[in-house]
Amino acid sequence: MKKKLLIVLIFSSSFFMRGQVIEKQTTEGNVYVDSIPSIIPVDRQSLLKNVDVIFNSRFAYDSHYSSLQPDGDEGHDYSSFNINQLRFEIKGKIHEKVYFRFRHRYTKEGEIGSIDHMSQATDMAFARIDLGPRTNFSFGKLCADWGGYEFDFNPIDILAYNDIVEFADNYLVGASAAHTLESKKHSFSFSVLNSRTKTFEEVYGTSAPAGLEASEYPLAFVGNWRGSFFNGKFETTYSYSYFNEAVGAHMNYIVLGNKFKFSDKFVLYYDFHYSDEGLDRTSIVSSIVSTQLVEDGLNPIAVRDALYVENWVRAEYFVTPKVNLLMTAMHSNHYWKDNPDPGADDLLSVSYGLIPTVQYFPFKEYNMKFYLSYIYRKYDYEGNAETTYGVKDYTTGLLSFGIIAPFLVL
Numbered sequence: 001m002k003k004k005l006l007i008v009l010i011f012s013s014s015f016f017m018r019g020q021v022i023e024k025q026t027t028e029g030n031v032y033v034d035s036i037p038s039i040i041p042v043d044r045q046s047l048l049k050n051v052d053v054i055f056n057s058r059f060a061y062d063s064h065y066s067s068l069q070p071d072g073d074e075g076h077d078y079s080s081f082n083i084n085q086l087r088f089e090i091k092g093k094i095h096e097k098v099y100f101r102f103r104h105r106y107t108k109e110g111e112i113g114s115i116d117h118m119s120q121a122t123d124m125a126f127a128r129i130d131l132g133p134r135t136n137f138s139f140g141k142l143c144a145d146w147g148g149y150e151f152d153f154n155p156i157d158i159l160a161y162n163d164i165v166e167f168a169d170n171y172l173v174g175a176s177a178a179h180t181l182e183s184k185k186h187s188f189s190f191s192v193l194n195s196r197t198k199t200f201e202e203v204y205g206t207s208a209p210a211g212l213e214a215s216e217y218p219l220a221f222v223g224n225w226r227g228s229f230f231n232g233k234f235e236t237t238y239s240y241s242y243f244n245e246a247v248g249a250h251m252n253y254i255v256l257g258n259k260f261k262f263s264d265k266f267v268l269y270y271d272f273h274y275s276d277e278g279l280d281r282t283s284i285v286s287s288i289v290s291t292q293l294v295e296d297g298l299n300p301i302a303v304r305d306a307l308y309v310e311n312w313v314r315a316e317y318f319v320t321p322k323v324n325l326l327m328t329a330m331h332s333n334h335y336w337k338d339n340p341d342p343g344a345d346d347l348l349s350v351s352y353g354l355i356p357t358v359q360y361f362p363f364k365e366y367n368m369k370f371y372l373s374y375i376y377r378k379y380d381y382e383g384n385a386e387t388t389y390g391v392k393d394y395t396t397g398l399l400s401f402g403i404i405a406p407f408l409v410l
Contacts (some may be wrong), residue, residue, distance in 0.1 A: 051092030053410035056103075058085035058156045060402025067395045074395060083107060084402070085156045087123065097130040113197030115218070116141065116173040120197060123171045134180040141173045145189050145224040147239030148257035148271040150312045156404050159355055160375045162312050163332040164273050167282045169196055172220065185228040195220040195243045204279070207286070207302040212279065213247040220244070235259040249278035249304060265318045273310035280306035285336045288348050288381070291389045305338035307346070322362070324369075328355040344384040349391070352378045359404075368405040375400065 063079040084107065091101040103123040110121035118125065118141050126140030150158065151165050160166075174193030181187070196203055200214035224239040236258055243251035256272040280286045280303045290300035310332040317325045330353030335346040357373040375398040381391045 048410065050094075051090065051410065052408060054089040054091075055407040055409065056085060056087040056089055056154060056156045057083070057407055058402060058404050059083055060400045062402075063399040065397035065399070067393075074397070087155065099128040099130070099136075101126060101128075114199050114202060115194055116197050118173060118197070134182070134184075135178070137175070137177050139175040141171055142176055142191065142193065144170055144172055144193060144220070144222055144241070145176065145191055145239060146170075146222065146241060146253070147224050147237040147255035148273065148312070149237065149259055149269040149314070150257075150271050151255075152237060152257065154406065156406065159328075159357070159373055159400065160330075160353060160377070160398075162273070162310050162330040162353065163284060163334070163351055164275055164282055164308050164310055167284065172197065174220075176222075187226045189222075189224045191220075191222040191224075193220045193222065194218060195245060200246060204302050207290075207300050208246075209279070209302065209304055212249060212304075215244050215246050218244055233261050235261075243281065245277075245279045245281060251275065251277045251279075251281055267316045269312075269314040271310075271312040273308070273312070275308040277306045277308070279304055282306065282308055284308070284334050285348060288334070288385055288389055288391055289336065291391050295390065303336060303338060305336070307335040307337055309333045309335070321364070322360060324359040324361070326355070326357040326359065328357070329353065330355075341384065341388070344388070345382055347382055348385040349379060349381045351380070368403065370403055371401070373400045374398070 060082055061079065062082050062084075064077040065074060066077055067074040068077075086106040087103050088106065089101070089103040091099070091103075093099050102125050104119075105121045105123055108121045110119040112119055122141060124141055124143055126138050126142050128136050128138040130136045148165075150162060151170065172193040172195070174191055176189055176191035176193075178187060178189035195218040200208070200218065220241060220243045222239060222241045224237065227236040227238075229235070236256075238257065239253075239255045241251070241253040241255075243253065245251055252275075254272075254274040258270045260268040260270075262268065275282060283302070285306040286300065286302045289303055294300055311330070313329045315327045319325060330351070332351045333347060334349045334351075336348050337346050339346055339348075354376045355373060357371055360370045362368065362370065375396075377396045378393075379395070380393050385391055386393075
């Protein structure tokens with residue numbers, strides 16, 4: 001044992017003696033600087049000036065409530081600590097005219113898409129080339145430029161999405177071109193993307209309507225206009241999207257996003273969403289129609305001709321520079337235009353959402369905030385849907401206290 005200890009001591013002393021020779025110290029005033037060569041070559045360190053590394057995070061203690069109790073009354077389900085959002089992001093310029101962005105979500109399963117060969121947990125992985133001062137071209141996995149401010153916000157700032165965005169494939173592989181007018185008040189973009197991350201068979205499988213064939217070109221075309229009026233007091237982000245889901249079954253998606261800045265303290269957002277789906281991509285209508293089938297042990301079905309119409313409102317008011325009051329209201333109508341019952345209303349269900357929130361910013365120059373919020377959701381089914389498909393109205397609630405922060409580490 002003593003011999004082993006002696007060997008260790010001799011080895012350690014020789015290691016540190018070598019370190020004293022290699023790790024020369026220089027002094028600059030009272031600050032000591034190691035002269036060991038950097039892992040990153042000096043001629044490459046300048047690139048880091050234009051690179052940001054961010055951990056987009058939301059951590060909370062959540063208490064869940066619902067009306068799905070055994071007695072039918074609303075009550076507490078459970079409470080727990082949660083990392084609701086953790087998205088690692090690195091972005092920046094690697095050349096005067098070349099920009100890149102990568103963001104990966106650690107709070108989502110990373111299944112590989114069979115079409116794009118990308119992890120579904122990766123939000124974005126793209127490069128942008130500036131063709132001119134106001135024109136650029138992007139390619140890779142992109143954030144679909146759908147318009148609307150609900151989707152435009154950093155995901156860590158949205159505690160709950162309305163139905164269409166919640167169930168959509170928001171990040172798709174493709175290419176996009178954008179141009180900003182000389183006035184810088186208006187910009188336009190046009191994107192061509194995969195319409196989905198998986199094959200038609202994987203998404204719909206045996207639930208697809210009989211006789212419906214997969215398209216040879218499952219592409220999505222997205223056009224967006226962003227405008228600014230009255231010195232920025234009124235801004236827009238409008239879009240139209242066309243999705244080729246299957247032969248003879250397409251999706252037309254319109255989003256009208258509006259921002260009203262009444263003062264430095266008060267801002268109001270309003271989004272209107274209209275999604276006419278030849279094949280039910282959002283899947284809410286299909287899940288309603290399939291309720292009884294699933295309970296009977298049969299396969300669910302994907303219906304044709306679904307329609308979703310939504311409204312989303314968010315109001316923000318800074319009481320003080322450190323205290324922000326928010327109120328978000330959501331409304332969504334779910335229609336089935338292909339309902340086989342001629343006497344039934346196309347409207348199957350309506351969902352509502354209300355999210356009062358208080359935010360506290362402890363640091364003046366850093367976007368880190370504590371928040372307290374209650375997320376209330378209500379789902380109402382029309383009488384025909386209740387009697388035909390066996391669905392029942394219900395409500396959910398989520399009391400959340402936590403921290404929201406984009407941690408900029410570089």
